[in-house]
Amino acid sequence: MTALAQNKTLKIGLVSVSDRASQGVYADQGIPELQKWLEAALTEKFAVETRLIPDERAKIEQTLIELVDERQCHLVLTTGGTGPAKRDVTPDATLAIADREMPGFGEQMRQISLHFVPTAILSRQVGAIRKNTLILNLPGQPKAIKETLEGVKDADGNTLVKGIFAAVPYCLQLIDGIYIDTKPEVIESFRPKSARR
Ligand SMILES: Nc1ncnc2c1ncn2[C@@H]1O[C@H](COP(=O)(O)OP(=O)(O)OP(=O)(O)O)[C@@H](O)[C@H]1O
Numbered sequence: 157m158t159a160l161a162q163n164k165t166l167k168i169g170l171v172s173v174s175d176r177a178s179q180g181v182y183a184d185q186g187i188p189e190l191q192k193w194l195e196a197a198l199t200e201k202f203a204v205e206t207r208l209i210p211d212e213r214a215k216i217e218q219t220l221i222e223l224v225d226e227r228q229c230h231l232v233l234t235t236g237g238t239g240p241a242k243r244d245v246t247p248d249a250t251l252a253i254a255d256r257e258m259p260g261f262g263e264q265m266r267q268i269s270l271h272f273v274p275t276a277i278l279s280r281q282v283g284a285i286r287k288n289t290l291i292l293n294l295p296g297q298p299k300a301i302k303e304t305l306e307g308v309k310d311a312d313g314n315t316l317v318k319g320i321f322a323a324v325p326y327c328l329q330l331i332d333g334i335y336i337d338t339k340p341e342v343i344e345s346f347r348p349k350s351a352r353r
C-alpha cells in the first residue's frame with residue numbers, strides 16, 4: 157500500500173483557473189461551488205487544498221504538481237480554462253504533467269453538458285492520472301460544476317445521465333488512492349460487488 161493510500165482522510169485539491177477572479181475583477185465562485193457540491197455528495201469528511209490562479213500554463217502545471225507531489229491530494233478538480241480561446245490552457249497543462257490520460261471523463265462530461273448547453277462541444281476538458289492522483293478538468297461556468305459532477309436529472313430527481321463523479325470512488329480505489337463513498341440521493345457511485353467493502 158502506498159503512502160497516499162495509508163493517508164485515510166480524503167484530500168481534494170480545488171483549483172479555480174480564472175484571469176478575472178484571480179485579479180479580483182469578480183469574486184471567485186469556482187472554489188465555493190466545488191466545495192458546496194462535495195460537501196453535499198460525499199459521505200465522509202474530507203480536507204481541501206484550494207488555489208485560485210490565472211490562466212497561465214506554467215502556473216497551472218506548477219500548482220497541479222504541488223497538489224499531487226507535495227500536498228498528496230487523492231483527487232484534484234480544476235474549473236475553468238477548458239475552451240478554445242488562446243488563454244484556455246488548463247487541459248494542456250493537465251496533460252503535460254500527467255502520467256496517463258483517462259479519456260472517459262472528458263467524453264462523458266461533454267455528453268452530459270450537451271444536455272445543458274450547445275457550447276459543451278467547445279470544452280477540451282480532460283481527466284488524467286499523475287502518480288496516484290486523479291485530476292479532472294471542469295468548465296469555468298460555476299453552474300457547470302454541479303451539472304458535470306452530478307449529471308442530468310428529471311423534475312422528480314431521477315437520474316437520466318450519470319454525472320462523472322459516479323466513477324470517481326472506484327477509480328480512486330483502482331489507482332490505490334483511497335476508499336470513498338457518495339450519498340446516493342445526490343450521486344449514486346458504482347463499483348463491482350467484488351470491490352465493495
Ligand atoms: N472562477 C469564476 N468565478 C465566477 N465566475 C466565473 C469563474 N470562472 C468563469 N466564470 C464565469 O464563466 C464564464 C466562462 O468561463 P471561462 O473559464 O471561459 O472564463 P473566461 O471568459 O476565460 O474568463 P476568466 O478566465 O477571466 O474567468 C466567465 O466569463 C465568467 O462569467
Ligand SMILES: Nc1nc2c(c(=O)[nH]1)N[C@H]1C(S)=C(S)[C@@H](COP(=O)(O)O)O[C@H]1N2
Nearest residue numbers: 236237238239269275279295296297300303
Ligand atoms: N455543463 C456545462 N458545460 C459547459 C458549460 C456550461 O455552462 N455547463 N459551458 C460551456 C462553454 S460556454 C464553454 S466555452 C466550454 C469551455 O468553458 P471554459 O473555458 O469556461 O472551461 O465549456 C462548456 N461546457
